[in-house]
Amino acid sequence: MRKYRLTEHTADIGLVAYGSNLSETFANAAYGMFAIITNPRKIRERESRRVQISALDTEILLAEWLNRLIYYFDARMLLFKRFEISELSDTHLTSVCHGEKFDAARHEIKMGIKAATYHNLAIDRAKNRVRVLFDI
Amino acid sequence: MPKWTGTLEQIDEYRWRIPQSYKPGMRVPELIFADKAMLAHIREDQALEQVANVATLPGIVNYSMAMPDIHWGYGFPIGGVAAMRITDGVVSPGGVGFDINCGVRILRTNLVYDEIKARMKELMDGLFNSVPSGVGSAGKIRLRGKEIDDVLVKGSRWAVNMGYGRREDLAATEENGELPGADPDRVSGRAKERGTPQLGTLGSGNHFLEVAVVDEIYEPETAAVMGIDRPNQVVLFIHCGSRGLGHQVADDYIRYMMTAMTKYGINVPDRQLAGGPIKSTEGQAYLAAMRGAANFAWANRQCITHWVRETFCKVLELSDRDAGLELIYDVTHNIAKIEEHVVNGKKETLCVHRKGATRAFPAGHPALPPQYAGIGQPVLIPGDMGRFSYVLVGSEQAMKETFGSTCHGAGRMQSRTAAKKHQSGREVLNALQARGITVRTGSLGGLAEEASEAYKDVNAVVGVAHGAGISRRVARTRPVGVVKG
Structure with a gap:
């Protein structure tokens, strides 16, 4: 199954992420984001970080997850490629993210991302x- | 992307209006500065819908405005200007954007292009090596402990005190490079952690250093006051912002404003516009943090200025005096400022949001340094890296109509992915070199995204700003060397 696709915008860039459940979709959105920054196949799993997010609602949770x-x-300088989301409620997310420190010799940076925005942010729970x- | 299909009323050659009745919740109409040809492009995406969304924000006065370089942003349009009464208005972190005090400065020199032409390769290598650029670039400045707080409060003055630049640079910077009212305690640990290693770095995206030459002078007397006095005179542009520190401040406070909106019963059509009352604890906290980020950006441009001068003199074997690298002016184009303006014949204190827009105060305005009291505030409009940039001055018309604001650049018209499909980085590089422009970049992909063709023609954009009278054309420059982050 496709993890994500990029979407066009005049000044910026967006993505639509897919999954068989919302946790997987959130993980795929993060994967897609790092794929905008660099080639995720070149990221090795050498370090892990536990990432926990609390937010007012699921939309803010998604933006904050990516912004974190x-x-x-x-x-x-950590690049991640695999995201294990163990808990995802409307307002909380618990995950362990795997990746490694950026290494200029091996990682090409394709694009810098300042932030995930709330503009046209959408969560389709049915799909x-x-x-x-x-x-x- | 869907086209915008609403109806526009033409006011004159350069002004268009969208009535308040266009969308429920609009508190003021839209005022758009553009010519007919530009409008065709503007309608291609949702920028005008974003101007309408901004018109719904509490306390907005007169108009939600779009400068001629308007394009689709995230929340506010890029090229958007909106002023809110401080008594009942909101301040919106999204109305300033993630790159707080992204801005541009220009330095003049005593040289003409023929005097540096043979050394361009060395000069561009020197600039590329002395100013860290690109994603993940760490700066050469080592801030210790709480030193970052000093940067947030003092801005350019911190840099000059540390030996990065000259005392007279301060007066040649909007707000003297030090916006009062910054509070480092309102800037999160994460923001400081991102900013600390990034002070004195260019960043990536559309940020650049440019060596340019004067191509045309429209108002010789005004230009002379700025030290621009002959064709082919060499000038330098520096364009960058507050790096990760500003991005984190924006992110922190957009989230904070979501809570504030529930508390104060504020509704917005797009969450990216989230805002809190200017006078509230939340609004004041954001302004104090934003000012810190703005000061960080000024310190950043000031440190880079120092290395640019050092490199220029070293490569060309010139003394500071012979090089004459004086700062003409530095403007911010992503900011919210508390300013006095006349609204319906009455003086009011407003919070002016400029999102991809430049302040353009007229001659005689008290905010201007003495050297520009007679000509008005210099306004710097970088175009794309292959064509032209402009120096303008602010005007009375801007004061009357746009809260002393004008455009900030050419404005994108092609997406990054489309630009990349159209031309590879290598092709863009070759095309620039064929035009006599020496390019240095760490990212060919980034170069492709910033190709000239992705931008509107800056001549047309500036033509509208000048034609509408919201600033006046003084001089035009063309690039001969570019460092792209």
Whole structure:
């Protein structure tokens, strides 16, 4: 099954992520985001981070989930490729994310992402599909 | 992307209006600065719908405005200007955006292009090596402990005190590069953690260093006041912002405003517009954090300025005096400012959101440094990397009509993916080199996304700003060397 597809926007770039349940979709959205930044196949699983998010509702939870991972990349230079989401409720997410530190010799950075935005952000629970737009 | 299909009323050659009745909840009409040809492009995406969404925000006065470089953003359009009364209005972190105080500065030199032409390769190598750029680039500045708080409060002054630049750079920077009212305690640990290693870095995306030459001077006397006095004179542009620190501040406060909206009963058509009353604890906290991020961005551009001067003098074997690298001016184009404006004949204190828009104050405005009191505030409009950039000045018309604001750049018209499909990074590089532009970049992919063809023609954009009178054309430059982040 397809994990995600990229969507067009004049100034920025977005994605639609898919999954067989919402946890998988959230994980695929994160995968798609790192695929915008770099080639995820080149990321090795050498380090893991436990990431927990609480938010007012599921939309904010999704944006915050992605923004927390951007923070890990921007501040700690961590690139992730696999996301184990063990708990996902309307307002909480618990996960362990696997990846490694950015290595300029092996990782090509295709695009920097400033943030995941709330503009046109959508969660389709019936289809386990989410849509998000990034600020580049 | 869907086209915008609403109806526009033409006011004159450069002005269009969308009435308040267009969308339920609009508190003011839209005012769009564009010509007929540009509108065709503007209608291609949802930018005008975003202008309408901004018109629903509490406390907005006169109009929700779109400058001629308007394009589809996330929440606010890029090229959007909105002013809210501080008594009952909201401040929206999304109305400033993630790159708080992304801005541009221009330095003049005593040289003409013929004097540096033979050394362009070395010069561009030097600039590329001395100013860290690209995603994940770490700066050369090591901030210790709470030193970051000092940067957030003092901005450019911090940098100058540390030896990065000259005392006179401060007066040549909007707000002296130090917006008062910054509070480091309102900036999160995560934001500081992101910002600390990134001070003195260019970043990526559309950020750049550019060596340019004066191509045309429209108002010689005004240009001379800025130290622009001959064709082919070499000038330098620096375009960057507050890096990860600003991105994190925006993210933190957009979320915070979601809670504030429930508390104060505010509804917005797009959550990215989330805002809180300007006078509320939440609104004040955001403004204090945003000012810190803005000051960080000014310190950032100031440190880069120092390395640019150092490199320029070293490569060309010039003294500081002979190079004459004076800062003409530095403007911010993503900011919310508390300013006084006349609304319906009455002076009011407003919170002016400029999202991809530039302040354009007229001659005689008290916010201007003495050297520009007689000509008005310099306005810098970088175009795309292959064509032109402009220096303009602010005007009385801008003060009357746009809360002293004008456009900020060319404005994108093609998506990044479309730009990449159209031309590879290598092709863009070759095309630029064929035009005599020396390019240095760490990312060919990034270069492809920023191809000239992805942008509107800056001549047309500036033509509208000038034609409408919201700023005046002073000089035009064309690039001869570009460092792309």
